Amino acid sequence: MFTNPAPSRTDDVVEVLTEEQCWNLLDRCELGRLAVVADGAPEIFPVNYVTDGPYVLFRTAPGTKLEKLAESPQVAFEVDEYDDTHAASVILKGVAHRLTVQSEIDAAEELALESWIPTLKYRWVRITATEVSGRRFPRGPEPERYRASRDDRDG
């Protein structure tokens, strides 16, 4: 659809994370962003979450977020971490469903989920991952070539 007018240095500087590295990053973080589709449009929510093996779990109060998941359970979930020198992010695709079996809810309650927002959240939602990918790169300016090749843009 679009063509790339110049070689990118992406391959040189971006480290593709292994699945294990992705899950390690997911394990370390506490805040992720959940993207869902509602009435054909994207919605995004910040959520505190916890991992449990191949699952990502979070809790929510009744309302919009849960209703959208019931209608359209496919989700994309993002976490990132960065400091002054490096940045990394993980994208997880999966299917979300609300836990309704008491034994599953009881098991979830044992997880170390820390919610930052001091309000009541009754319902557990579990995302089953179908795909996980991540990358890490040193933070830095764009290559000089960018400046030199701006005239090459096809746009």
Next chain:
Amino acid sequence: MFTNPAPSRTDDVVEVLTEEQCWNLLDRCELGRLAVVADGAPEIFPVNYVTDGPYVLFRTAPGTKLEKLAESPQVAFEVDEYDDTHAASVILKGVAHRLTVQSEIDAAEELALESWIPTLKYRWVRITATEVSGRRFPRGPEPERYRASRDDRDG
């Protein structure tokens, strides 16, 4: 669809940000997460961005992200910031389009966009906001009532 089994303390602890406060937070941050719909499924991307009046702008290399925006320009965009005591987030809904008019591209190039990833990104995308909302709250544990009322859950 779902009923709320107990009053929530949300209204007591969550401060709804004014539109001006939302834009102030957008102005302060550098990293946001862009949610789009592709083939009916949600996709999410971390992006460095810059604001310009009522617009959010970012750059991207040719590829997936842009192609999805061309097919489905509705986006949701999230930023957040937090420290040990408070957390805040802003959700912006809008319509994205790639800048193709040279005068607009030239104006965008003057903006103070800092991209963290040292790779070539040629194309500017501008999000025109249709809706912006935000909230801020003190970080803290859930109320004790949660423990007391778990048996009230409806499912």
